[in-house]
Amino acid sequence: MSSYQSIHLVQRPLTHIEASCFELREHSTHALAEGQFRVKQTHMSLDPAMRGWMSADTDSYIPPVALGDVMRASGIAEVIESNNANFPVGASVMGMFGWTEQAVSDGTGVNIVPPGLPAEAVLAVLALPGMTAAQGLLEIAKPKAGETLLVSGAAGSVGSLVGQIAKAEGLRVIGVAGSDEKCRWLVEELGFDGAVNYKTDDIAARVAELTPDGVDIYFENTGGAIQQVAVDNMNAFGRIVVCGMIADYNNETPSAGPNWISVVKKRLSIQGFTMPDHFDRAPQLMQQVGGYLQAGKLQYRVHVLDGLASAIDGINLLFSGENQGKLIVKL
Amino acid sequence: MSSYQSIHLVQRPLTHIEASCFELREHSTHALAEGQFRVKQTHMSLDPAMRGWMSADTDSYIPPVALGDVMRASGIAEVIESNNANFPVGASVMGMFGWTEQAVSDGTGVNIVPPGLPAEAVLAVLALPGMTAAQGLLEIAKPKAGETLLVSGAAGSVGSLVGQIAKAEGLRVIGVAGSDEKCRWLVEELGFDGAVNYKTDDIAARVAELTPDGVDIYFENTGGAIQQVAVDNMNAFGRIVVCGMIADYNNETPSAGPNWISVVKKRLSIQGFTMPDHFDRAPQLMQQVGGYLQAGKLQYRVHVLDGLASAIDGINLLFSGENQGKLIVKL
Numbered sequence: 038m039s040s041y042q043s044i045h046l047v048q049r050p051l052t053h054i055e056a057s058c059f060e061l062r063e064h065s066t067h068a069l070a071e072g073q074f075r076v077k078q079t080h081m082s083l084d085p086a087m088r089g090w091m092s093a094d095t096d097s098y099i100p101p102v103a104l105g106d107v108m109r110a111s112g113i114a115e116v117i118e119s120n121n122a123n124f125p126v127g128a129s130v131m132g133m134f135g136w137t138e139q140a141v142s143d144g145t146g147v148n149i150v151p152p153g154l155p156a157e158a159v160l161a162v163l164a165l166p167g168m169t170a171a172q173g174l175l176e177i178a179k180p181k182a183g184e185t186l187l188v189s190g191a192a193g194s195v196g197s198l199v200g201q202i203a204k205a206e207g208l209r210v211i212g213v214a215g216s217d218e219k220c221r222w223l224v225e226e227l228g229f230d231g232a233v234n235y236k237t238d239d240i241a242a243r244v245a246e247l248t249p250d251g252v253d254i255y256f257e258n259t260g261g262a263i264q265q266v267a268v269d270n271m272n273a274f275g276r277i278v279v280c281g282m283i284a285d286y287n288n289e290t291p292s293a294g295p296n297w298i299s300v301v302k303k304r305l306s307i308q309g310f311t312m313p314d315h316f317d318r319a320p321q322l323m324q325q326v327g328g329y330l331q332a333g334k335l336q337y338r339v340h341v342l343d344g345l346a347s348a349i350d351g352i353n354l355l356f357s358g359e360n361q362g363k364l365i366v367k368l
Numbered sequence: 369m370s371s372y373q374s375i376h377l378v379q380r381p382l383t384h385i386e387a388s389c390f391e392l393r394e395h396s397t398h399a400l401a402e403g404q405f406r407v408k409q410t411h412m413s414l415d416p417a418m419r420g421w422m423s424a425d426t427d428s429y430i431p432p433v434a435l436g437d438v439m440r441a442s443g444i445a446e447v448i449e450s451n452n453a454n455f456p457v458g459a460s461v462m463g464m465f466g467w468t469e470q471a472v473s474d475g476t477g478v479n480i481v482p483p484g485l486p487a488e489a490v491l492a493v494l495a496l497p498g499m500t501a502a503q504g505l506l507e508i509a510k511p512k513a514g515e516t517l518l519v520s521g522a523a524g525s526v527g528s529l530v531g532q533i534a535k536a537e538g539l540r541v542i543g544v545a546g547s548d549e550k551c552r553w554l555v556e557e558l559g560f561d562g563a564v565n566y567k568t569d570d571i572a573a574r575v576a577e578l579t580p581d582g583v584d585i586y587f588e589n590t591g592g593a594i595q596q597v598a599v600d601n602m603n604a605f606g607r608i609v610v611c612g613m614i615a616d617y618n619n620e621t622p623s624a625g626p627n628w629i630s631v632v633k634k635r636l637s638i639q640g641f642t643m644p645d646h647f648d649r650a651p652q653l654m655q656q657v658g659g660y661l662q663a664g665k666l667q668y669r670v671h672v673l674d675g676l677a678s679a680i681d682g683i684n685l686l687f688s689g690e691n692q693g694k695l696i697v698k699l
Contacts, residue, residue, distance in 0.1 A: 089633070257628065260627075260628060260629075264628070279628050279631045279632050280632065281632060282627070282628055282629045282632060285627060285629055286629070291627035291629055292627060293624030293625065293627065294624065294625040294626050294627045294628050295625050296591075296613070296616060296622035296623060296624065296625045297588065297591060297595070297610050297613055297625050297638070297640070298591075298613045298616055298617070298622055299640075300610045300638060300639075300640035301610050301611065301612060301613055301640040301641075301642060302420070302640070302642075303640065304639075304640045304641055304642060304645060305638075305639075305640050306637065306638070306639045306640070307628070307631060307636075307637070307638040307639075308631075308635075308636075308637045308638075309628070309630075309631035309632040309633070309634065309635045309636050309637070310632070310635055311632060311633075311635060314635060
């Protein structure tokens with residue numbers, strides 16, 4: 038019998054996520070039942086959605102993490118012991134293992150990682166970010182070649198894929214990000230047609246300049262001042278996909294949204310969505326995104342933290358915007 | 369050769385609609401060309417959408433009325449002279465004749481009024497209000513029996529039909545209106561399950577009390593404080609149909625809308641629409657609404673003004689909410 042560590046949610050955040058929300062605990066391993074297998078996690082994903090999972094808000098799309106439970110997260114792991122023929126020892130698997138070094142599973146919600154892909158590519162592209170980007174853009178916004186897409190949080194894990202998939206689909210793509218370095222990356226490395234630095238640019242003037250034919254699709258990841266500017270520049274029959282509001286998650290008083298007169302006049306649709314509602318689509322989406330990835334159309338950056346405990350402070354990088362790419366903890 | 373009067377738009381409104389926006393002009397009649405017919409208008413409809421038609425806003429769903437043109441309106445008329453076999457003398461017709469006593473048409477966009485219906489029922493139910501209500505509720509919100517509908521502007525021409533059609537479809541219906549008299553009418557005469565007086569009730573408390581199972585569909589006609597309360601009470605996967613924002617049309621500074629965090633968390637859809645985009649659906653919608661009307665399921669009230677010139681001040685009744693039913697000018 039050996040032991041491993043995991044991090045448990047012991048207190049819900051009020052506004053910001055404090056270290057006191059978590060507790061590092063030591064566990065002993067137990068024998069596997071029939072059909073179970075044990076994994077050693079190698080990489081775990083830190084995502085903005087975690088802020089919602091930590092709060093007690095019952096309106097949210099999946100139940101909150103119960104106090105005392107291991108903090109929820111998706112990750113890549115290696116099977117190290119198995120009573121399940123579908124998940125043999127040595128297999129590389131992907132699943133919601135949580136903030137933990139080891140986990141036991143019966144295979145529910147666990148998938149074998151496609152061979153030949155580095156764990157970082159799987160978490161940064163094929164997992165939640167890629168499926169979210171593809172579902173929101175392709176299935177909800179239904180883009181047409183020649184249309185203009187504006188995406189906020191464009192240097193983030195979802196936003197950078199939304200923009201690249203849209204480019205592959207023949208759209209004009211303008212991204213919104215929070216530093217000149219990120220903006221350069223979007224345009225010079227990812228092939229975006231333009232980028233707005235929401236911290237230093239005159240947002241309204243810059244968006245108007247970069248979208249001379251207006252905006253057909255706005256993919257919302259952040260909220261903040263860009264939201265009203267996006268609505269102001271939408272074309273008739275424009276589609277707004279609301280995937281995230283990261284700028285507001287930590288606010289006690291949510292900021293105001295756009296007035297709905299434009300919604301009538303321009304016949305806009307505003308559709309909120311979260312990926313877990315569409316997990317039945319995951320196999321098709323993964324294939325679609327995998328195709329783009331293998332065709333070299335999707336670049337990604339990872340920001341790797343080291344060791345389980347680094348997640349505790351590291352998660353806040355997502356909300357300050359300081360992460361440089363998909364945030365991953367390497368175990 | 370005889371003469372008739374019409375009212376022309378000569379100045380666009382800044383905020384409120386002033387009498388100086390209009391000019392009453394006298395015209396001489398001219399001989400008809402082949403295929404044309406002349407109508408004498410008997411009833412014309414005053415609708416909130418007119419505020420948009422008067423402004424120069426090119427974002428709007430149909431072009432503004434040009435300065436100098438007859439003010440746009442739909443109405444019921446009698447054919448008094450005809451070179452068109454489809455529209456013989458004596459026929460009762462419906463069309464966009466404008467603020468005028470007489471008009472000449474080649475039949476484009478003009479329909480014969482179904483026999484046996486009073487002109488007031490046609491304008492109050494079968495024309496724009498009924499088609500708007502049916503399109504927005506049935507085609508966009510896609511209601512299911514047992515769901516809860518909240519409708520603002522519920523005593524208005526569109527709102528009262530939305531609520532009654534929803535009742536006929538088996539929904540629980542709560543209306544929002546601006547007087548106790550209107551609220552009583554909704555509940556006692558139209559069969560709504562409850563009503564909120566937005567001027568005197570604690571809106572949040574009253575909506576919560578009247579929608580114990582939450583709100584599945586919010587049909588927005590007004591904007592104002594009810595909007596945020598509606599969003600706060602929406603169920604997951606709720607549909608919001610934005611048909612009008614009458615409370616804001618005359619405001620220089622549009623009021624703030626709801627924050628979009630709820631849009632993500634509850635996966636709401638917010639869809640703006642205007643009936644003119646869906647005129648291809650008019651025959652089916654008219655049949656559908658006509659069926660409800662003939663089955664005695666749709667009651668209506670009309671507020672009749674007398675004489676062409678009464679439209680000039682009368683239109684403002686729509687924005688002050690002082691009209692008691694569908695606003696119609698009898699010529």
